[in-house]
Structures are given as structure tokens and as C-alpha cells.
Amino acid sequence: MLAETFAVLAGHESSLFITSQDGLKLSESFSTLLHPGERSALISLASLASRYRDVRAFVRSPSHPQNEYICALASAIGTELKGYESLVIKTEESVLRKDDSLVGSGSFVPLSALLATFSLWEPPLAALSSLVAEIKAGPSDANARDWSAGRLIDLVHRRAMTGYSRVAEIFNRLLSALQRILLHYFNAYLLHGVALPPDSMPSCISSESKESIIYVGDAIATIQKEGWTKSLPRELLAEWTTGLNSASIFETQLFDKLVSDIRVGVSEWLWAHVLTKDDIVLAIDALADYFLLRNGEFAVAVIREIERLKADRLKSRNSIIRAQDLNHALLRASVGTSAETDPSLSKLSFTIPSGTTRPFLPHLTKSNTSMSRINALPDFSSFLLGTPTQLTYPLDFPLSLFLSPSALQTYARMHAYLASVRRAHILLLDLWSSLSLAQRKRRKWVRIGEGGAGVGEEQLRTRLLRRTWGTVREMVWFLEVLWGYIGGDVVDTCYRAFREQIGSPVGRIRTTSTSRSQAAGSPTVPSRPGTPAGATETAAVAGERQLDFTTLRQLHTAYLTNLTAASLMASGPLSTVVHEVLHTCERLGAQVARWGGDVLPDLLSAQMEGVGGMVERQQVVDEIYETFTENLRDFYSLLSTSPLVPTKNGDASTFLNASSVLNSTLSGMGGAGGAASMQARRQVEHLMLRLDFNMLLSDPVVETRGERAILAGLA
Structure with missing residues (x-):
């Protein structure tokens, strides 16, 4: 036995x-x-x-x-x-x-x-x-098919936490065996860019160290992939290799310090040899100039070139529009502008997802946006060409260390949004010029009044013309107020704040593309008006000392979030109303273009058509005006949380105390109590004041539609 x-x-x-x-x-x-x-x-x-x-x-x-x-x-x-x-x-x-x-x-x-x-x-x-x-x-996680390094180390480490010393010693030795392999992979990933197996991070590693490991490893892997000629100094590699081989992931403080030292060293090397601050400033300026339309003269020229391209293709036998046609329009638009000598212009290009397209005439019918989808973000990419079009910027190395594809998509959506507003404004100004030119020509024959066979027809023509003038004027006024808010209060403010955060502030005078690199690298930079002496230099020195790629990416993400939120593009209801306004403005321009560039028919045609044609035109203009007025009131009501009832004497303080901004508009501005949130709130309140300067939008008294215009004396 x-x-x-x-x-x-x-x-x-x-x-x-x-x-x-x-x-x-x-x-x-x-x-x-x-x-x-x-x-x-x-x-x-x-x-x-x-x-x-x-x-x-x-x-x-x-x-x-x-x-x-x-x-x-x-x-x-x-x-x-x-x-x-x-x-x-x-x-x-x-x-x-x-x-x-x-x-x-x-x-x-x-x-x-x-x-x-x-x-x-x-x-x-x-x-x-x-x-x-x-x-x-197998792992308890239903999504895990196999034991990854992180899960296995967590399992053994959890079982090593026991009061029985003999069991704890055995499991600690098992952990050491697993840790040797993990540190070997960390060494290869951090210092040589070798891919790290998925889910290799155990929970004993702090979130800061995890983020640093991924940041450094991805940067080194990108450099290796791009075949960068320069490499990290051998002395640093040897020092970090020795430190990793003797480290312990369970000694949190020591391991965090080691990873932090590696991150700082790699960041300093990347900042000095791969992607410098001058490169980042040039990229930020190019994206702001061309995607955020800070280069206004070029943006207007591009819109006019695309409109001219569509008009030419409508008259030509070859009516196909390709992406290269839009790229040629970019080059033609740059002639005579500050973008003509900008090397960043060569990196811009348009893409058409459908491949090719034909020029489409604007729709004459009212938009049929479903109210059930008002919270969804509308698509502004079809306004420029009539079909979805996107402006692109190459994400080449080493710029890919800083920008991400999602950031470029945000820039493309911002460009489509801003270009649509700017295009509608330009079309309305052209419509105003067309109506003025037609009236000057008509004055050669009728001298006084608008002509007509009788008193009734003359009054009908006068009323139609005045209503059209009033509609165009209110539309131009609204778009100018909206563009002044987006372009000045939002884009320019956010851009200047971001440049200050990265330690490269800009002055009131825009620098040209040839001098940007010199200004970005200059030790003395112009300060903004009202900035205390020395504050700009202090901010620049702080940016130079503390800024690394992760902080830079976080600042840039906040910058884009602030732009999309404060510009109202991120708000589904507000952006939907803006989309409707732009569509309504385009309808009015298309109708007048269909009538030959003038809302009134010439006297000979009016005699042939009779009063019926005039009545039909009057109904179209009245319907467009009513739609625009309704959209304007919806836009204003969405900016405020509740109807604003002014006092009898029109005290402005009552308006300011009662006004508040939609939470969705301020969700990305740094918190309700932050300086960015308060600044955005003041900007939106100023927008509401400019829209409601005569207290008409906030007036609770229901008036007969059409008796009182937003801009007095136009109806």
C-alpha cells in the first residue's frame, strides 16, 4: 500500500x-x-x-x-x-x-x-x-476569445494577492515570468516601433503610462514605416533598454517615471527633428485660411469660379464636371490673391464621391426636410456644386503625427458649412446687383414708377418689386449678421486662442505665407491689443516648455470642438434651420434667374401675359418671404431657451437677463463655468441682440403676417 x-x-x-x-x-x-x-x-x-x-x-x-x-x-x-x-x-x-x-x-x-x-x-x-x-x-469577457497578456497578468496578479505567503511567493514568480515577455514587447514597441499585440496592457499599469506607451510606440512605428533617415540617439536607446529590462510594472511609481522619461525624450526628439513647431503653425494656418475661409478674397474667388464653371458647362456640349475641373478652378481663383504664392495651395484638392457630375440648376420647390430628423446634422456639401463635394488636404508624414483623419473630416465639414453660407451671401449680393441693373435700364423708358398699362397694374408691379427688394435685403442682412458671428466671433477668436495656446500668437495684421515660418520661429511675436506687456512672451515660453504632441493633439481637438459647437454646426436643430435658410435664398435667386434677372417682366411681355403672370410671381415671392421669416423666427427661438417678453419701454437689460443659450451650443466650450463657455455665451447673446435689434423677433404680440418687416420700410 x-x-x-x-x-x-x-x-x-x-x-x-x-x-x-x-x-x-x-x-x-x-x-x-x-x-x-x-x-x-x-x-x-x-x-x-x-x-x-x-x-x-x-x-x-x-x-x-x-x-x-x-x-x-x-x-x-x-x-x-x-x-x-x-x-x-x-x-x-x-x-x-x-x-x-x-x-x-x-x-x-x-x-x-x-x-x-x-x-x-x-x-x-x-x-x-x-x-x-x-x-x-477561457476569459470571462464574452468579447475575448483568447487570453491576452493583459488579462492573463491581471488574473495571476489577482490570485497573488493572498495572505498565504508561500502561495504569494509562487504566484509572484509566475508574474515575473509573464512580465519578462511583456517588457520585451514594450522594449520593441517603444524603442523600435514593432507592433504591440492587442490587449497587452494589464490593469496594474496606470492610464497615464498606457497613453504614453501608445503615443511613443505609434510615433516610432510611423517613423519606421515612413523610412525616416534620422533615428533616436544610441545612448538614449541603451539607457531606456536597460531601464525597461530591470523595471517592474507592479512598482507603479517607478514604472510611471520611466515611461514618462521615455515619452519626454522621444517628444523632444520628434519636436526637434521630425515635426517642428514651424511645420505645425504652417499647417494650422493653411487649414484655417482655406477650410475655415480666413483667406476671404480667395474663398470668394473660388465660389465665383465654381459658379462660372457650372454656367459654362451648362452652355457647353461637354457638360461633365470632374474633380480636376474643380482643382483648376482653385488655381484660377488664386490668381491675383495672397494664395497665389502660398505653397500650401498645391496641397488642396476637391473630391467628388460620385466621380463625375453634371451642373444642376437650383431647385425651385420648397425644401421637404422631415421634422422627425431635425436633430440629425444636415449635409452642406451639396451647395457648392449641386452634388456632394469635399475639400481635402493630404495627411502626409510627419503631419500625420499631429493630425488625424477624423480631424480632417471635421475640417471638410466646416468648409462645406462656411462655404455654403458665404456662397448664399454672394448670390444674394449678385441678385441685388441684377435687380438694380434691371431697374436702371427700366428707368430709361418709364422715368418714374415701374410702368404698367393702368393704375392697378402699376401698383401691382410696384408692390412686387418692393416685396422682392425687401426679401433680398432681409436675407442679405441675416447672412451678414450670421457670417459676422461665425467668421469674426467664432473662427477668428478660436483661431487666435489656439495659436496662443501653442505658444505662437498672432497680431491683428495677418502675416503672408512667405513670412509665417519666420514669425512662427521668431523669439518675439506680436501681441494682441489689450494684452499686458510680457504676457505674450510668457505664454510663448510656457508653450515651448510644456507642449508635446499629446498636449498639442488635445488642444487641437478642443479647438475643433469649440469651432463646431460655437458656429452652431454641431447643433442639429440650429444647423437644420440654417440649411433651410440657405435653400430658401437659393430658391429666390433661381426664380429671379428664371425670370431673366428681374422680378418684373418687361413692359411688352407684361402686356402679352396680362395680370396673371404678375400675380403668379407675387405669390412665389410672398411664399419665399414667409418661409424665410418663419425660418428666422425658428432660428431665434432655438437660440433662446424660452420666449423673451420685453418690457414696455424696451429695456435691453430685461433681454440680457432673460436670454440663455442652448446647452448643446455650449457643450464643447469647456464647461458652464469656464471662461470659454462664458465667452461663447456672450458671443451668442451678441448674435441674438444683432438679430433682434428692433425687438421684433422677441415681441410676443401676434401681428398680421406681412404688415411689419424685420427691417422697417421694406414691405
């Missing part, structure tokens, strides 16, 4: 022990010959041996042989099992030598003595057996 017991302890099967649903038990023929205490001791020894066999089976054949972390863990467990195996051999040797500590009177071996000898291994084997069973069962 004693030899059979040692064979079982060594991991062999035995017919003396039967495995059932209730656990291990002795065979009935053998159990009756033993004392109850002996039966209990044998079952305990057999249970210990059973756990050893399970763990040994895992060591010899891991559940995930392709997972090197599982293999490393199995190898480390096998090393720990050697202590148990040597104990079995040593104990059997002591029995054969009749050691007095085990053999009583030199003739018998108490099972209690064997149980006491192997009791030290009962907690470790129980813990190892439980660990093996959990590994075989």
Missing part, C-alpha cells in the same frame, strides 16, 4: 482510488481493511496528487499552445512543480532508509506523518489547480 501511495503522489493512476461525482474515494474492498483515520489521510493524499496531475497535464500540454504567454506561464509552473516532485522523491528515499522522522520503530510508516510532510503543498497546488481550471475555461 505504501508503494502504491507514493506512486499516486508521483502522478500515476491507481485502482485503489475511484473518482465519482462526490469526489475521490477508496475502493470498497480496500476501504474495509483501514481505520477511518487512515482512510481520511489516504483520500487527502490522493486529492493532493489529483491536483498535481491536473497541473502537470497543463504544463505538458498548455490549453493555448500558440499563446506565448500561456506557454511561459506553463513553463514557470513546471519549475515550481519541481519542488513538489523532489519532495516526493526525498520522502520515499527517507522511508526506504527507515528515517526515524517517518518510520516508526523501524517497521511502519504512519499515514499522518506523510500527510504532515505534504501538507505544505496543499494550498499551492489547490491555487495552481484553480488557476489552470480558469485558464482552460
Whole structure:
């Protein structure tokens, strides 16, 4: 029996022990010959041996042989099992030598003595057996198919947190084996750009260190991929390699300091050799000039060139418009502007998702936007060409270290939004010129009045012309107010604030493209009016000292968020109303163009058509005006949270105290109590004041539609 017991302890099967649903038990023929205490001791020894066999089976054949972390863990467990195996051999040797500590009177071996000898291994084997069973069962996360490095290290580390010192020591040695592989990957990823396996970050690593590891690794990987000729100094690589090889991810403070030092060193090297501050300032200026329309003369020229291109293709037999046609329009638009000598212009290009398109005439019908989708962001990319069009900027290395594809998409959406507002404004100004030219021509024949066969027809013509003039004037006024708010209060303010944050403020005078790099790298930069002496230099020095790529990306993300939120583009209801206003303005321009550039028919045509044609035109203009007025009131009501009831004497303070801005407009401005949020609130309040300068929009008195215009004396 004693030899059979040692064979079982060594991991062999035995017919003396039967495995059932209730656990291990002795065979009935053998159990009756033993004392109850002996039966209990044998079952305990057999249970210990059973756990050893399970763990040994895992060591010899891991559940995930392709997972090197599982293999490393199995190898480390096998090393720990050697202590148990040597104990079995040593104990059997002591029995054969009749050691007095085990053999009583030199003739018998108490099972209690064997149980006491192997009791030290009962907690470790129980813990190892439980660990093996959990590994075989797989991760508890339903989305995980395999044990990643992070999950496996978290599992072993969690089990190492025990009060039993022997179990804790064993599991700490297992953690060391796993950590060696992980640090090897960290070394290759951080210093050489080798891809890091997914989910390799255990929870014991702080979030700051995780972000730093990903930042440094991605930067080095990008440099390796682009074949950058320069590389990190060998002295730094050797120092960081030594530090990583001797580090411990469980010593949080020391590991965080090591990763932080590596990040600072890599950031300084990238900032000095790969992507310099001058490159970033040039890219920011180019994106602001051409996507945010800060270069106003070029933006207007591009819009006019695209309108001219559409008109030419409508008259030509070749009516197809391709992306290269739009790119040629960009070059033609730059002639005579400050963009003509800007090297950044060559990087801009238009893309048409459909490939090619034909010029479309503007729609003459009212927009059918569904009110159920008013919270969805409308698409402004179709206003320029009649089909979705996007302005693109190449994301080349090393600019890709700073910009992301999502950021460029945001810039493209901002360009479509701003260009649509600017285009509608330009079309209305052209419409105003067309109406003025037509009236001057008409004055050659009618001298006074608008002509007509009789008094009734003359009054009808006068009323139609005045209503059209009033509609165009109100539309131009609204778009000028809106563009002044977006272009001046939002874009320019956010741009200047962002330039100050990166330590390169701009003055009131715009620098040309040829002098930007010099201004960006100059130690003395112009300060904004009202800035205390020395404040600009302090901000610049602070930016130089503290700015790294991650901070720069965070500042740029906040910059884009502020732009989209404060410009009202990020608000579904507000941007939908703006979309409707632009569509209404385009309808009016298309109708007048259909009528030959004048709302009034010439006198000969009017005599042939009769009064019916005049009435039809009057109905069209009245419907457009009513739609615009309704959109304007919706826009104003969305800017405020509740109807504003002014006092009888029109006290402006009542308006200011009652006004508040939609929370969605300020969601990206840095919090309700922040300076950015307060600045945005003041800007929107100023917009509301400019819209409601005569208290008409906030007047609760319901008036007869059409009797009172927003701009007095136009109806």
C-alpha cells in the first residue's frame, strides 16, 4: 500500500482510488481493511496528487499552445512543480532508509506523518489547480476569445494577492515570468516601433503610462514605416533598454517615471527633428485660411469660379464636371490673391464621391426636410456644386503625427458649412446687383414708377418689386449678421486662442505665407491689443516648455470642438434651420434667374401675359418671404431657451437677463463655468441682440403676417 501511495503522489493512476461525482474515494474492498483515520489521510493524499496531475497535464500540454504567454506561464509552473516532485522523491528515499522522522520503530510508516510532510503543498497546488481550471475555461469577457497578456497578468496578479505567503511567493514568480515577455514587447514597441499585440496592457499599469506607451510606440512605428533617415540617439536607446529590462510594472511609481522619461525624450526628439513647431503653425494656418475661409478674397474667388464653371458647362456640349475641373478652378481663383504664392495651395484638392457630375440648376420647390430628423446634422456639401463635394488636404508624414483623419473630416465639414453660407451671401449680393441693373435700364423708358398699362397694374408691379427688394435685403442682412458671428466671433477668436495656446500668437495684421515660418520661429511675436506687456512672451515660453504632441493633439481637438459647437454646426436643430435658410435664398435667386434677372417682366411681355403672370410671381415671392421669416423666427427661438417678453419701454437689460443659450451650443466650450463657455455665451447673446435689434423677433404680440418687416420700410 505504501508503494502504491507514493506512486499516486508521483502522478500515476491507481485502482485503489475511484473518482465519482462526490469526489475521490477508496475502493470498497480496500476501504474495509483501514481505520477511518487512515482512510481520511489516504483520500487527502490522493486529492493532493489529483491536483498535481491536473497541473502537470497543463504544463505538458498548455490549453493555448500558440499563446506565448500561456506557454511561459506553463513553463514557470513546471519549475515550481519541481519542488513538489523532489519532495516526493526525498520522502520515499527517507522511508526506504527507515528515517526515524517517518518510520516508526523501524517497521511502519504512519499515514499522518506523510500527510504532515505534504501538507505544505496543499494550498499551492489547490491555487495552481484553480488557476489552470480558469485558464482552460477561457476569459470571462464574452468579447475575448483568447487570453491576452493583459488579462492573463491581471488574473495571476489577482490570485497573488493572498495572505498565504508561500502561495504569494509562487504566484509572484509566475508574474515575473509573464512580465519578462511583456517588457520585451514594450522594449520593441517603444524603442523600435514593432507592433504591440492587442490587449497587452494589464490593469496594474496606470492610464497615464498606457497613453504614453501608445503615443511613443505609434510615433516610432510611423517613423519606421515612413523610412525616416534620422533615428533616436544610441545612448538614449541603451539607457531606456536597460531601464525597461530591470523595471517592474507592479512598482507603479517607478514604472510611471520611466515611461514618462521615455515619452519626454522621444517628444523632444520628434519636436526637434521630425515635426517642428514651424511645420505645425504652417499647417494650422493653411487649414484655417482655406477650410475655415480666413483667406476671404480667395474663398470668394473660388465660389465665383465654381459658379462660372457650372454656367459654362451648362452652355457647353461637354457638360461633365470632374474633380480636376474643380482643382483648376482653385488655381484660377488664386490668381491675383495672397494664395497665389502660398505653397500650401498645391496641397488642396476637391473630391467628388460620385466621380463625375453634371451642373444642376437650383431647385425651385420648397425644401421637404422631415421634422422627425431635425436633430440629425444636415449635409452642406451639396451647395457648392449641386452634388456632394469635399475639400481635402493630404495627411502626409510627419503631419500625420499631429493630425488625424477624423480631424480632417471635421475640417471638410466646416468648409462645406462656411462655404455654403458665404456662397448664399454672394448670390444674394449678385441678385441685388441684377435687380438694380434691371431697374436702371427700366428707368430709361418709364422715368418714374415701374410702368404698367393702368393704375392697378402699376401698383401691382410696384408692390412686387418692393416685396422682392425687401426679401433680398432681409436675407442679405441675416447672412451678414450670421457670417459676422461665425467668421469674426467664432473662427477668428478660436483661431487666435489656439495659436496662443501653442505658444505662437498672432497680431491683428495677418502675416503672408512667405513670412509665417519666420514669425512662427521668431523669439518675439506680436501681441494682441489689450494684452499686458510680457504676457505674450510668457505664454510663448510656457508653450515651448510644456507642449508635446499629446498636449498639442488635445488642444487641437478642443479647438475643433469649440469651432463646431460655437458656429452652431454641431447643433442639429440650429444647423437644420440654417440649411433651410440657405435653400430658401437659393430658391429666390433661381426664380429671379428664371425670370431673366428681374422680378418684373418687361413692359411688352407684361402686356402679352396680362395680370396673371404678375400675380403668379407675387405669390412665389410672398411664399419665399414667409418661409424665410418663419425660418428666422425658428432660428431665434432655438437660440433662446424660452420666449423673451420685453418690457414696455424696451429695456435691453430685461433681454440680457432673460436670454440663455442652448446647452448643446455650449457643450464643447469647456464647461458652464469656464471662461470659454462664458465667452461663447456672450458671443451668442451678441448674435441674438444683432438679430433682434428692433425687438421684433422677441415681441410676443401676434401681428398680421406681412404688415411689419424685420427691417422697417421694406414691405
